[in-house]
Amino acid sequence: xxxxxxxxxxxxxxxxxxxxxxxxxxxxxxxxxxxxxxxxxxxxxxxxxxxxxxxxxxxxxxxxxxxxxxxxxxxxxxxxxxxxxxxxxxxxxxxxxxxxxxxxxxxxxxxxxxxxxxxxxxxxxxxxxxxxxxxxxxxxxxxxxxxxxxxxxxxxxxxxxxxxxxxxxxxxxxxxxxxxxxxxxxxxxxxxxxxxxxxxxxxxxxxxxxxxxxxxxxxxxxxxxxxxxxxxxxxxxxxxxxxxxxxxxxxxxxxxxxxxxxxxxxxxxxxxxxxxxxxxxxxxxxxxxxxxxxxxxxxxxxxxxxxxxxxxxxxxxxxxxxxxxxxxxxxxxxxxxxxxxxxxxxxxxxxxxxxxxxxxxxxxxxxxxxxxxxxx
Numbered sequence: 001x002x003x004x005x006x007x008x009x010x011x012x013x014x015x016x017x018x019x020x021x022x023x024x025x026x027x028x029x030x031x032x033x034x035x036x037x038x039x040x041x042x043x044x045x046x047x048x049x050x051x052x053x054x055x056x057x058x059x060x061x062x063x064x065x066x067x068x069x070x071x072x073x074x075x076x077x078x079x080x081x082x083x084x085x086x087x088x089x090x091x092x093x094x095x096x097x098x099x100x101x102x103x104x105x106x107x108x109x110x111x112x113x114x115x116x117x118x119x120x121x122x123x124x125x126x127x128x129x130x131x132x133x134x135x136x137x138x139x140x141x142x143x144x145x146x147x148x149x150x151x152x153x154x155x156x157x158x159x160x161x162x163x164x165x166x167x168x169x170x171x172x173x174x175x176x177x178x179x180x181x182x183x184x185x186x187x188x189x190x191x192x193x194x195x196x197x198x199x200x201x202x203x204x205x206x207x208x209x210x211x212x213x214x215x216x217x218x219x220x221x222x223x224x225x226x227x228x229x230x231x232x233x234x235x236x237x238x239x240x241x242x243x244x245x246x247x248x249x250x251x252x253x254x255x256x257x258x259x260x261x262x263x264x265x266x267x268x269x270x271x272x273x274x275x276x277x278x279x280x281x282x283x284x285x286x287x288x289x290x291x292x293x294x295x296x297x298x299x300x301x302x303x304x305x306x307x308x309x310x311x312x313x314x315x316x317x318x319x320x321x322x323x324x325x326x327x328x329x330x331x332x333x334x335x336x337x338x339x340x341x342x343x344x345x346x347x348x349x350x351x352x353x354x355x356x357x358x359x360x361x362x363x364x365x366x367x368x369x370x371x372x373x374x375x376x
Contacts, residue, residue, distance in 0.1 A: 007054055008032070011039050011067070021052035024060025032060065036067045048072070050080050056087050061094035070099030136333045140263060143255040158261035166227045166262075167269030171276060173226075174219050178210070178277040181218060182284025185209055190293055199293050203303045206285030211312040212371075215278035216270075217364050220323040223270060224356035228331035231262055232352040235335025236345040244336075254336075263328040270324035271317060278316060311376055319367055326363065327356045 008031050009022035024032060048068065065073050077083070077091035147153055189205040235258055238244050244254050282304070289295040334352035338344045 009035070009054070009060065011035050012052075013039070016047065018048045019052055020048070020050050020064065021054070023055035024053065024064060025055050025057045026059040029059050029063075032063050036063050039067060048076055050076060051082055053083065053087070056090060058090070058094060061090055062098065064091065065095050065098045070095045074099070133330070133333060136336075137329055139255060140259055140329055140332075143253070143260055144263070147256065147260060153256065155257065155261045158257070159265055162262050162265030163269060165230070166223065166266050167272060170223065170226060170269070170273060174222055174273045174277050175280040177222065178215065178218050178281040179284040181214060182206055182210060182281030183288045184284075185214070185281075186285035186288035187292065190288070200295070200303070202285070202289055202293060203295065203300055204307055206282060206289075207304050207308045208312060210278050210281035210285075211308065211316050213316070213364070213368070214281055216274045216316045216319050216323065217360070218281075219270060219273040219277040220320070220327065220360045220364075221357055223266065223273070223324070224327050224360055225353050227266060228327050228334075228352045228356040229349045231328065231331030232334040232338070232349045233345060235332055236338030236348055239336060239338045240340045240342070240345060242340075259328075259332045262332060263325060266324040266328040267321045270327075271320040274317060274320040278313070315371055315376055319364065323360050323363065326359050330356045330359065 007022045008028040009020070009024040012019040012021055022028075068076070074092050074095035077088045077095065080088060083091075186202050186206050189202045190199050193199050193201055193205075235244075238258075244258075247254050247257060286297055286300045289300055290297055331352045334348040334355070338348050
């Protein structure tokens with residue numbers, strides 16, 4: 001509490017002399033703060049006197065440091081023999097402490113070093129992310145293998161629900177997109193092949209492209225954007241609401257309850273959607289051939305049966321479960337990495353879509369090189 005005889009501190013500034021007077025204590029802090037903000041003592045070049053300084057505490061000393069500067073106040077306190085020893089020690093200690101907490105000057109810019117350091121950080125983060133993904137893949141495979149001989153622990157209800165969400169609900173968009181892409185491929189192929197008088201080979205172009213590549217690739221990319229993001233958002237929301245912690249508290253495994261049903265559902269859904277995408281893309285090419293090239297449907301399918309071996313269909317179908325597994329694992333892993341905020345959910349949802357699409361395209365390219373070298 002403020003003493004009755006306490007005199008608020010003041011700053012008396014003349015042309016060649018600045019005098020600090022009164023009590024600089026916490027009780028007068030608001031009044032003193034206003035004086036310090038209005039004063040131009042930091043630019044004052046004349047003499048500064050502390051002879052009229054009254055009571056002093058840490059708050060007042062900090063204001064004096066702000067008013068005069070740490071180095072200047074420390075020098076004044078060391079030379080002010082008229083001050084009591086305890087006030088001189090307080091001023092020097094506060095000035096020294098506040099002077100040492102100044103923000104350091106930014107280091108000089110070195111573009112090459114900064115570039116190399118940033119590159120190293122990116123590579124390290126990528127390596128850490130890939131290690132985490134490989135570990136999560138291993139955990140998922142171990143959980144699936146442990147559940148296979150125990151049918152009583154299978155989650156059929158969750159499996160059916162995710163089959164409906166990831167498979168049945170995705171049929172219209174997959175069929176429409178692949179039909180349109182098949183029509184575009186047939187039209188472009190016919191435009192190029194017409195110059196060589198080989199428009200009949202448009203049938204082979206459409207069949208090869210959709211049976212081997214486009215059917216599975218388009219379906220996988222659609223599921224990467226549609227389903228991987230849904231998996232991340234669902235599990236991420238549960239993580240943010242601490243529902244996953246509650247599952248572990250009850251002695252249940254989040255891998256069995258949340259990850260395995262989603263992975264198995266997607267591994268069943270994507271091959272079916274791939275088949276639908278293949279058929280829709282071929283039908284889109286058949287429509288263009290019938291309308292633009294005068295190749296009737298009967299002739300189209302006769303050429304398809306005669307010229308296209310079954311192995312091309314099998315090549316496309318073999319890739320579907322692998323892509324499905326990777327998409328589901330990436331989506332679930334990003335969900336588990338979510339922290340407790342809505343912003344984190346959005347960031348990891350975006351990350352799961354980008355990673356899933358990148359992995360699908362990368363694995364498809366590697367598979368294409370492998371099958372080409374094997375002569376399949």
